[in-house]
Amino acid sequence: MKRREFIEKTAVSTAMVGFGLSLSSFSKPDVKQITILHTNDVHSHIDPFPADDPRNPNMGGVARRASLIEAIRKENPNVLLLDAGDIFQGTPYFNYYGGELEFKLMSMMQYDASTIGNHDFDNGVDGLYAQMPFAKFEFLSANYDFKNTMMDGLVKPYKIFNKNGIKIGVFGIGIELDGLVDKRNYKETVYNDPVETSQEMVRILKKEQKCDLIICLSHLGYNYKNEPNTISDLKLAALTEDIDLIIGGHTHTFLDKPTVTKNRIGEEVLVNQVGCYGINLGRIDFFLDHNKAKSSMGKSIVV
Amino acid sequence: MVNLKKYNDVFKLFVIFLTLFFIVSCGNKILTVTKVEGKQLPITEKIDQKSEIESFIKPYREHIDKDLDSVLAYCPETLDKTANNWQSTIGNMMADVILGRGNTVFQARENKTIDICFLNHGGIRAILPKGNVTARNAYEIMPFENSLVVVSLKGEQVLEIVSYFIKEKQPHPLSGMTFTIDKNNQPKNILVQGKPLDINKIYYVSTNDYLANGGDNMSFFKKGIHTYDLDYKLRNILIDYFKETDTIKSIQDNRITVE
Secondary structure (H helix, E strand, C coil), rough: CCCHHHHHHHHHHHHHHHHHHHHHHHCCCCCCCEEEEECCCCCCCCCCCCCCCCCCCCCHHHHHHHHHHHHHHCCCCEEEEECCCCCCCCCCHHHHHHHHHHHHHHCCCCCCECCCCCCCCHHHHHHHCCCCCCCCCCCEECCEEEEEECCCCCCCEEEEEECEEEEEEEEECCCEECCCCCHHCCCCEEEEEEHHHHHHHCCCCCCHHHCEEEEEECCCCHHHHHHHCCCCCCHHHHHCCCCCEECCCCCCHHHHHCCCEEECCCCCCEEECCCCCEEEEEEEEEEEEEEECHHHCECCCCC | HHHHHHHHHHHHHHHHHHHHHHHHHHCHHHHEEEEEEEEEEEECCCCCCCHHHHHHHHHHHHHHHHHHHHHEEEECCCCCCCCCCCCCCCHHHHHHHHHHHHHHHHHHHHHCCCCCCCCCHHHHHHHHCEEEEEEHHHHCCCCCCCEEEEEEEEEHHHHHHHHHHHCCCCCCEEECCCEEECCCEEEEEEEEECCCCCCCCEEEEEEEHHHCCHHHHHHHHHHHCEEEEEEEEHHHHHHHHHHHEEECCCCCCCCEECC
């Protein structure tokens, strides 16, 4: 009898303790951090620029980028490492090895995903296909349809990453190929409208998949001042909603700091690009919190 | 046994309670962004190289360097992009070499002969300095993957090339054709392969695929009757030329005469 009473009491008190702990976990903010690291337009720049380079002396280099990434991962293991395209073309490494070394090194640095830039078609869609075995990361493009090319099935529109209990939806957007890339290279790759495609991605990632964060990896280009009708990252940000961050490329834009802009319902969106040639690594840290009163709290953006 | 049964009942209730509790509590939990920090980290020489990556790159680099830095020819006088009578020494060399080497392919494949080579000055990305010539020089002069094409043009369009020259006033590489610009800025004495230009004749003009597709506003190439892709990269033409040449000559002649 004594034993039974003891067990009953213990069970109940355990439940009470559990209840109490759960309550306390509500009152204490449980802040989760995710670090987004990103590059764009590296263009086969594997070695640093030489000391006598007129523009970027001693800058860049994959071996240095790798140790910086490693140091950041040690500090916070919840890292997503992304590239916004134009991995290929720019040094003899590409002419000699067709992108093999670029993909191998990105895999060693544990890149999570990349989108596809116009120069990634420079050896044709077949040339890109030939290097796929060397890439241990995802290729994301929602608005390029590779159905009738060799790349069919090798490119996903989006991928959801679960890091530190945070659900991050990442999708890719590519630039219009006609007039920019030789048709002989992109072959039957179909380009679809970036805005419509992005809205569809956001619907899936936010409404259906309930992602906590949505990132667009774009190769559209930052902004085209003299061509107001050309779609760019700033335009895409303004014409869509529910995207938290647009990581851009193509225009080799060096920004002093990430751009904070407004989406079509007046919410803040971050747009970033870090120049080119692996000269910089972009870093965006998101801090998330279990919080019911979102609208009253807001978020602070420190750039 | 009784004790155990009683225990199980309590335990079941407890599990149900906890399950319900967590369903209710988790349903209210939504992760929201409270803070965002963004910065750019420059990759400078202050960052140590990751040795594992560096040693992985090394054999690739050495292979390329060995290939690119082996001496192929000698250049006794720097060929540069300086305009002299709307020509440059490097432009002359490139146009002559491309016409010459292009012809070996074109004659073998199509049994036809290239009359003119015409390229863009902006496409020459470096000079050829005095000294040893390597494949690296070819990569620096011509980093793009442009390849050789031959476009068959009517004499009328060849005349448009001349007009393009007069309008642009740039030392675009030219070979196989000479002409004079008179005091009124009009062309005269246009000779192709030493013979006067015939407006109705078909000429074979070699250029790169970028220009043949109308790049740099070279609209005359889009009026071509036929385009022949020779699948020969301009950079490889240069490398092949360096390989078979001992000493690179600097050619300064009067392809364009300005009165």
